[in-house]
Amino acid sequence: MTGLTRRGFLGASVLAVAGVATGCSSSSDNVGSAGGGGATESLDWWDHFSSFKHLNNDWAKTQSSAMKTNVAHTYYDASKATQALQLAHQANKMPDVYSNVVGLPLPALVSGKWVHEVTLPADVKSKLPKDAFTEGITQLDGKLYGFPMFSLQQSSTLVWVNKDHFKKAGLDPDNVPSDYAAFKDALNKLKSAGLQPLTLAIGADGGRIRDQVDDMAQTAGFPGYQGLQFTTGEYAYHHDAYVTVIEYLKELNDDKLIMPGSNNFGVVDARTRYASGAVAAFIDGIWCAGGSKALAPPIVDKIASGQVLVPTAGTNAWCYRGRPSAAYFVSADSKNPDAAGKLIASFMSDDYQNGMIEAMDQPPLNLDLVASSKAIDAYKKAVDFCKANVFLMPQAIVKNPAQASVDALRKPVTPHVGNIVQGYLSGSIKDLKAELKKLSDATAADRAQALQKAKASGAKVSEDDYVFSDWKPGQDYAGAK
Numbered sequence: 001m002t003g004l005t006r007r008g009f010l011g012a013s014v015l016a017v018a019g020v021a022t023g024c025s026s027s028s029d030n031v032g033s034a035g036g037g038g039a040t041e042s043l044d045w046w047d048h049f050s051s052f053k054h055l056n057n058d059w060a061k062t063q064s065s066a067m068k069t070n071v072a073h074t075y076y077d078a079s080k081a082t083q084a085l086q087l088a089h090q091a092n093k094m095p096d097v098y099s100n101v102v103g104l105p106l107p108a109l110v111s112g113k114w115v116h117e118v119t120l121p122a123d124v125k126s127k128l129p130k131d132a133f134t135e136g137i138t139q140l141d142g143k144l145y146g147f148p149m150f151s152l153q154q155s156s157t158l159v160w161v162n163k164d165h166f167k168k169a170g171l172d173p174d175n176v177p178s179d180y181a182a183f184k185d186a187l188n189k190l191k192s193a194g195l196q197p198l199t200l201a202i203g204a205d206g207g208r209i210r211d212q213v214d215d216m217a218q219t220a221g222f223p224g225y226q227g228l229q230f231t232t233g234e235y236a237y238h239h240d241a242y243v244t245v246i247e248y249l250k251e252l253n254d255d256k257l258i259m260p261g262s263n264n265f266g267v268v269d270a271r272t273r274y275a276s277g278a279v280a281a282f283i284d285g286i287w288c289a290g291g292s293k294a295l296a297p298p299i300v301d302k303i304a305s306g307q308v309l310v311p312t313a314g315t316n317a318w319c320y321r322g323r324p325s326a327a328y329f330v331s332a333d334s335k336n337p338d339a340a341g342k343l344i345a346s347f348m349s350d351d352y353q354n355g356m357i358e359a360m361d362q363p364p365l366n367l368d369l370v371a372s373s374k375a376i377d378a379y380k381k382a383v384d385f386c387k388a389n390v391f392l393m394p395q396a397i398v399k400n401p402a403q404a405s406v407d408a409l410r411k412p413v414t415p416h417v418g419n420i421v422q423g424y425l426s427g428s429i430k431d432l433k434a435e436l437k438k439l440s441d442a443t444a445a446d447r448a449q450a451l452q453k454a455k456a457s458g459a460k461v462s463e464d465d466y467v468f469s470d471w472k473p474g475q476d477y478a479g480a481k
Helices: 050-067 078-090 106-111 163-168 180-192 207-219 240-254 267-275 288-295 297-302 337-346 350-359 377-389 401-407 417-426 432-456
Strands: 029-031 041-047 069-075 097-099 158-162 281-284 303-306 319-321 328-331 390-392
Touching: 041 050, 041 078, 041 337, 050 069, 050 288, 050 337, 050 350, 069 337, 078 267, 097 337, 106 401, 158 163, 158 288, 158 377, 163 180, 163 297, 163 303, 180 240, 180 281, 207 240, 207 319, 207 417, 240 417, 240 432, 267 281, 267 288, 281 288, 288 297, 288 303, 288 377, 297 303, 303 377, 328 337, 377 390, 401 432, 417 432
Parallel strands: 041 069, 041 097, 319 390
Antiparallel strands: 029 069, 097 328, 158 281, 158 303
């Protein structure tokens, strides 16, 4: 995954925004199909899932024969995928099937002619959880546009360590410290052992560190997600939990425990340092094992994992995510939308599902498949942590599907949390809480303008749609069903 917004892909975005990123290499990679005998049609398939690169290359060849259609798979590093798709859209030359990395809510994708309705066979639908399709997130006006493939129980903010480096510093890689003080102490021991302690993907557009601060704010006590408090429906990026998290990152940076240059690293840059063994610890998503293996296969035997950090020992590391968002779309430009739908449907086959798990990227909708898989123990441990600590959150769009019209009118608010972190760590921002308050106010104002326009167009929406007074921490939100 990368700094491109992957927030909605985790189904976590309050706006049901589409976008996730996994990329690890710096270039695109096109693999033509084997051109199965008798093939008379063709399909272009683009995605940004680096951990699935080889799986998808092979799958394109398999499906070329099975579907009698030439399937050409192209992998794009996530830092390049969005621009590639934007240019293709402008030229009306979109691939038939593409992964969710554009960064627009579903209503905007539909109105902007980015997507075509997806038709799935009944047997494929039966393999999906009952609530896999959600109005405004994967479907609109009852029509399916986005295909969900991944569990909501995942995280972008786990701690990944190098076993050899930890052992050299006298640390136990099977018990990665989970609270701020203990983790900082471990980093100091690594530094004393002559090792580079930690890196994060702070640079690029700031999207990855933004997502990670959102996660860590939850484990620091923020009662909501992406600045939105569940029980009040108010934006509060200036909440003490956000301040606590960002101040901790600055403390690590000021003490030179974060690798020099990390403030400019995109995900590929930071993960490359970890995968090559240049750094002992890396805060990354559940897909880190697969992404690192794609970069440097020898790292696999050295990978260990830990949970999302918490401010004090004994604190519950609870996080909250929304319903699964789309993983793939069929393009509105597709000349073969039926065949594109069949390709997407093939992703639910047992062979492909097992291939996904072994690739160790985002876990599938059915997490029970992971325990018996060939994935490494560090990945299984990360999945177990997420199963126990990531809960379904309330969402305005689930409460009132008409909120899709509001989401379509929302605009990106900058500087966002990631940009503020960049500025605060570099010293260009002095008053952290004041900047976070500006972000709260600007985000609230953007929602207000979108609500006003949606109401003027006849949508029955209200700020009350964002208020969930019955929400309780540490459990799935039953009212979201």
